[in-house]
Amino acid sequence: MDKKVYSIGTLNYSLKGVIAVSLWLLWGGLIYHVSCSILVPTLIPLLLDRFGASSELIAVVIGSIPAGMNMVMNPVISTASDRTRTRWGRRIPFLAAAAPVIALMLLVLGWAPQIVEAAMRHIPLLQERFSTAAAIIGLIIGASVVFQFFNLFIGTVFFYLYPDVIPREFIGRFVSVLMVILGGSSAAFNFFFLQYAREYAHWIYTGFAAAFLLSFAGICLFVKEGEYPPAEAVAPGDKALLRRAAALIRMYVKDCLGHRFFVLLFIGIALTQVSTLCRNIFNLLFAIKELGLTEAQYGYIMGVSALISVGFVLATGYVLDRVSPLLIFMGSGVLVIFLNFFGYFMVHDYTAFFVIGILMAAVYAIQNVSTGVCLIQLFPAEKYGQFCSANASLNCIFMMFASYFGGFAIDRFGYRFIFVWDLLFTILATGVLLRVYRLWRKLGGATGNYVPPVS
Known part of the structure; x- marks a missing residue:
């Protein structure tokens, strides 16, 4: 049995420890990739098109809005995370705060038609002011914006966690394995889920929402960050x-x-x-x-x-x-x-x-x-x-x-x-x-x- 100790910063692992933390991160990367990089961008255009949205609107929802948010938020989140110092680390607090909201928005996106139809039956004012299709499109757009806002915290910070907790001796192999897993997950989604996208989209979203919440809860509980030196002062004395x-x-x-x-x-x-x-x-x-x-x-x-x-x-x-x-x-x-x-x-x-x-x-x-x-x-x-x-x-x-x-x-x-x-x-x-x-x-x-x- 390998008794060697592997270190990264103030963290020390046995070989079993390296494998354990790698598995949690690989599992989280897999679920994040399928949920946020495949599921939403692939199925939302189908759903919007189904209810009469134009190609321009679809492109704005899937492309322009996330890009504009990313442009403003990415540097702020990246810098804030680098400079954060808490007992739980500098990355985990961001993941813990954002993951539940992302899981909730996946549910809303998956069940948007059913949510609107139920609301229409019980709120007469909605029926008077909006068509069912317009209300569904509006809910999808609203949920997409909230989803993308919190997705930026996960998508930015999660990938900064790897070099903080994986020892340098394993980082190359870790990234290679991660890329293979992501490629395999893309194939699996297209083989086994896409054919049911129209009829069972709500259940697909539900399954991945649950998997997303559980995987990131496991990461926040079982992946530990080490101690970091104090953040560099930008304007000392000011x-x-x-x-x-x-x-x-x-x-x-x-x-x-x-x-x-x-x-x-x-x-x-x-x-x-x-x-x-x-x-x-x-x-x-x-x-x-x-x-x-x-x-x-x-x-x-x-x-x-x-x-x-x-x-x-x-x-x-x-x-x-x-x-x-x-x-x-x-x-x-x-x-x-x-x-x-x-x-x-x-x-x-x-x-x-x-x-x-x-x-x-x-x-x-x-x-x-x-x-x-x-x-x-x-x-x-x-x-x-x-x-x-x-x-x-x-x-x-x-x-x-x-x-x-x-x-x-x-x-x-x-x-x-x-x-x-x-x-x-x-x-x-x-x-x-x-x-x-x-x-x-x-x-x-x-x-x-x-x-x-x-x-």
């Missing part, structure tokens, strides 16, 4: 809250936006995220309404794609140890451009959608892994969270506006425009990233001597 906040903001902006290398990197990544927006929101509706596929057929294709993506994730991780992630990132963009060009003209039936869907999923998997490694290699290690939040905020600015125009374009040009949208924004992203690559070489990247530039 007791005025506004002046301290202003000093913090100046430091944040200067660090993250003071050098064109990082600004261009942020823009390139944001354009890449925008390029997938229409496909993420409208791909299911494209398959059902234009190609005539069923939810079960779509789920099977997405499930196979997710399984194949797992293999590409593992293979890419091996290659990234030997090839610059920026090169792989740009190369994946070129492949996306070609796939969208051919997809626009060729995807007219189940077989073509199946082939292009699998190829797209494989390339996106390569792109996602290489992006993550780029951030780790290019951002300053001592301010990694700060730069991640700046990157996320700029992504949100782009997504907030692009979501509306994406929905506008789909309403005007049809669901097939998802290919054109992806192609155009990927061309822009690849061009910007080429400029980033040239700057990276000047900063010593080509010789292995890269040092993050200082503003």
Whole structure:
């Protein structure tokens, strides 16, 4: 039996302890991913479309509103969590406060039609002022906004918990296993749940709401944070809250936006995220309404794609140890451009959608892994969270506006425009990233001597 002690900060584990804390976090990551990253973005467009919402409104609810909230809240939450000091740690209090509300909103989203119909029967004033469809859409939008607000606390803070509690000897393996689990969960959802999305959506939401609450209750109870050094004073001796906040903001902006290398990197990544927006929101509706596929057929294709993506994730991780992630990132963009060009003209039936869907999923998997490694290699290690939040905020600015125009374009040009949208924004992203690559070489990247530039 391994008697070695593994440490991270003030935390000490046996091998069993490392396995136990890893299992809790992997389980929480799995449930969070399915509930918040798959279930809500996939099923809410179906529900809104069912009650007559326009593509513009769907895009705003799924894209613009969350992006706008993320843009404002992510830096605040990230900074606040970094500086929080409680007996329970700096991450757990945020998770404990947000998890019950998210579970409740999952229930409301799942049962929205039934809730509105019951309210209509018992409150005559609602019947006089609103149609049933309008009231259901309104409840979905309201619940979605509340859900996204509290989801930002989980989505931001939960992933900062890993490096705080997992010993460095295991962090690489932990992240690899997590990515495989997330890919597998995407496949499982598409295989086993999506085909029942219309008829049993309320029970699917109920099941995941319960699993979400139980998994995060377990994390809050059984995953312990260590002790942290006191938070660095932003404006020593200055007791005025506004002046301290202003000093913090100046430091944040200067660090993250003071050098064109990082600004261009942020823009390139944001354009890449925008390029997938229409496909993420409208791909299911494209398959059902234009190609005539069923939810079960779509789920099977997405499930196979997710399984194949797992293999590409593992293979890419091996290659990234030997090839610059920026090169792989740009190369994946070129492949996306070609796939969208051919997809626009060729995807007219189940077989073509199946082939292009699998190829797209494989390339996106390569792109996602290489992006993550780029951030780790290019951002300053001592301010990694700060730069991640700046990157996320700029992504949100782009997504907030692009979501509306994406929905506008789909309403005007049809669901097939998802290919054109992806192609155009990927061309822009690849061009910007080429400029980033040239700057990276000047900063010593080509010789292995890269040092993050200082503003």
